[in-house]
Amino acid sequence: QQQVKQSPQSLIVQKGGISIINCAYENTAFDYFPWYQQFPGKGPALLIAIRPDVSEKKEGRFTISFNKSAKQFSLHIMDSQPGDSATYFCAARGSNSGYALNFGKGTSLLVTP
Amino acid sequence: GAVVSQHPSWVICKSGTSVKIECRSLDFQATTMFWYRQFPKQSLMLMATSNEGSKATYEQGVEKDKFLINHASLTLSTLTVTSAHPEDSSFYICSASTGSQPQHFGDGTRLSIL
Numbered sequence: 001q002q003q004v005k006q007s008p009q010s011l012i013v014q015k016g017g018i019s020i021i022n023c024a025y026e027n028t029a030f031d032y033f034p035w036y037q038q039f040p041g042k043g044p045a046l047l048i049a050i051r052p053d054v055s056e057k058k059e060g061r062f063t064i065s066f067n068k069s070a071k072q073f074s075l076h077i078m079d080s081q082p083g084d085s086a087t088y089f090c091a092a093r094g095s096n097s098g099y100a101l102n103f104g105k106g107t108s109l110l111v112t113p
Numbered sequence: 114g115a116v117v118s119q120h121p122s123w124v125i126c127k128s129g130t131s132v133k134i135e136c137r138s139l140d141f142q143a144t145t146m147f148w149y150r151q152f153p154k155q156s157l158m159l160m161a162t163s164n165e166g167s168k169a170t171y172e173q174g175v176e177k178d179k180f181l182i183n184h185a186s187l188t189l190s191t192l193t194v195t196s197a198h199p200e201d202s203s204f205y206i207c208s209a210s211t212g213s214q215p216q217h218f219g220d221g222t223r224l225s226i227l
Contacts, residue, residue: 032213034216041223101216
């Protein structure tokens with residue numbers, strides 16, 4: 001059972017545009033929501049993360065928006081660049097599950113020049 | 114930032130052999146290491162969680178006798194795929210963390226069984 005649902009599966013954005021990836025979860029025990037970026041043949045790299053006591057977190061061009069009541073969170077990539085082309089995974093975890101991450105299915109982002 | 118090293122990055126071996134993959138946290142002590150499996154264009158599937166000095170906890174459906182995990186120190190965990198077969202071919206990724214700190218991932222091991 002997929003505990004974190006991610007959409008869209010793939011996304012094409014023009015350079016300079018905004019990329020938006022959405023995730024939803026059901027388990028209210030989740031208390032940490034990271035986003036990972038993965039390039040082909042590499043492991044995922046932590047991009048940005050948020051906890052449910054905050055509705056938004058921004059780091060450079062990357063912003064997480066978090067809606068606790070709707071149990072949804074999203075990643076916004078502003079001024080998207082071709083170098084941002086990668087697969088993005090949202091994840092969630094709870095302290096009562098040994099800190100294991102539950103990953104979404106991933107979004108393949110292509111930023112065209 | 115925290116660095117996790119995984120070795121080897123790519124291994125090809127014959128069916129029936131055993132393969133060991135190492136995961137090292139280079140600049141921090143990892144109380145917990147996680148092992149994942151990833152098929153092409155799919156998400157990461159957690160195989161097992163290992164805490165230093167304890168037996169690994171395997172996810173449902175993962176054969177503990179086939180995927181042997183050892184976490185003998187705070188900087189090293191190993192995954193041994195025993196009697197590997199072609200269906201075990203995959204991308205294996207480890208991650209390491211300390212307590213509630215974020216997980217940091219290695220660059221994965223591409224395992225191909227002929």
